[in-house]
Amino acid sequence: MANIRLTELVKEFGSTVAVKGISLDIENGEFLIIVGPSGCGKTTTLNMISGLETPTAGEIMIGDRVVNDVEPGDRGLGMVFQDLALFPHMSVFENIAFGLRVQKMEDQEVQERVRAAAEALYILPLLYKRPNQCSGGESQRVALARTIVNNPDVFLMDEPLSSLDAKLRVDMRTELKRLHDRLKATFVYVTHDQAEAMTMADRIVVMNGGKVEQVGSPLDIYDTPMTQFVAGFFGMPTMNFLEGVLTSSNGDPIFKSGSLEISLPEESTQNIKDNKVVLGIRSEHVSVSDGALRGQARIIEPLGDASLVYFEFGEEEELVAKVSPELRISPGDQLMFSLQASHCHLFDQSDGHRLN
């Protein structure tokens, strides 16, 4: 079992800086998910932990030793790759046994361990097939079996579910979480899918442009995004953003954007100096059944358990609201809406940092 500590980790490729000084403590047995858009440096960070990339500066510790100069194979890691990286010319058995064969393990023990790993992932009948004879989900399990058979302390996963179809991906999420509970090993998982991160992680690291934007539990990140980027990255549909100014009327803080005026709770605006702000509000905190503001419905997207109502107000400004499916609204309908002031997030217009 091992914890991982990254200190001021930097990676440069020529003149491009992919990772700009990341410091992170990953607890023993934690399921940590690094999430961010493509090119944000998440895979590079994972590759530096695995040893496939050498950091330009900074330090990586696994357990209590610095591993910067330790070969990938000697770091006690297992890794599942985005394309799974199964050896196409070997049977499933030989794929799983690869790491054990490298260690020159006795044939008897190889047999036992491969079978045990295959059994744990329900792929015993596949052992003598070739990877190209396995379905997407089966290949996924083979890749996992190949990793768990070596009993690594740390599992690194680089978007392992991206090649699966939507339904299978959701099933595999649950299975991965179960696997984590059973193995109690440290999982570091990289994805660009915020839903994957929300559902599986103990803690989420949000990266953008080679830097860490926020670290926290899934609900922390959803409820209290520390930057506008994080707020926009998490949640479906994307959070509503309105640019405007903070003013006050009779001492009460008011957010003004075009024709829209919202009075905000006093304590939320206490420390705000600059008055140019971006107000963010999630679709579930926009009500269209009652309110004092007038809008017109444009597009309705029924999701089954809820409906998304995209509506316009003022000078072609648009908001989206998540409403009960029983509320029958058609495109073109006039509606009265309101925003729940207690759920408004305020961000700095210049650097996107959270203000309230």
Added chain:
Amino acid sequence: MVLSPDTASPIQSKRQAMRKSRRRTIVRHTILILWGLLIMFPIYWMVQTSFKDSGEWVTWPPNWVPHSPTLQNYGQIFTFDITKEGVARQATEQPFNIWGALGDSVLICTLSALIALFMGTFLAYAISRFNVGGSKFRHSVLIIRMIPPIVIAIPLLMYYAIMVPLAAETVLGTRISLFDTRVGMSLLYITITLPFVIWMMLTFIEEVPYSLEHAARIMGAGRMYTLRRVVLPLVASGMVVTFLFVFILNWAEFLLALTLTHPDVTTLPVLLNKFQSASEGRLYGPQAAIGTIITIPVIVLGMIIQKHLIKGFSFGTIRK
């Protein structure tokens, strides 16, 4: 009711289009068949000449098929005993059997193709994975193939016959010549085919995803182990194709072999040229027989390569 032109025209135009495409097919096939005949005719002439008696070789008007087919030409080139009556009749100072040249050709071509394959595969791996020589090296490596052999033939002769023996004598005290030796020819063939091997193996190696090697490394495999267990098995069919391709190149090489050998080492294309007698000039029959024998492995290997090429190029489907 009168059928309006609007409803009739689609059927008509479809028929017209079909007729047009059939006509086009006929024209295309006629051209291709004529072209094929033009290409195949010399080969046919060679094969049928190899079965002709000496009297028929240069008759005019030519005999399109041998009037009295004979195996005499093959008997002559495959004989073990060159003093035999019928053979000796046409003999000049040259031994007229194929065995020595066949042995030389097989040995030189196989050995040099194998060594070039071995070196080229590892070089291609280094170029592909470590960017050895910079990003343009993979293209510039082919430049060596653009030099016409005639340009290097004479300078090489200088090196092989004079410079190397001289240098060896000065440094080692013994005279070592590369001229007219199997080692000399093999070294030369390795050098001139290496660019091809690198070029071809690069294509095959680049098809192997990096992630396979990364996966092996994470599981503790060293570079050589990964190469042996992961990369080489995946490019094996590519190696077979490359080997055969290079073998064919060497097998048919004439100019350099002619310049750099005589009289000890003789490859088949060179032997072919030596078939003439003082009394009858060019011995077309035995030449045609040797030509036929030389061509057979080329055709067979070509067919094998074709199959392997398809197999080799299907590697793009590794990723599901």
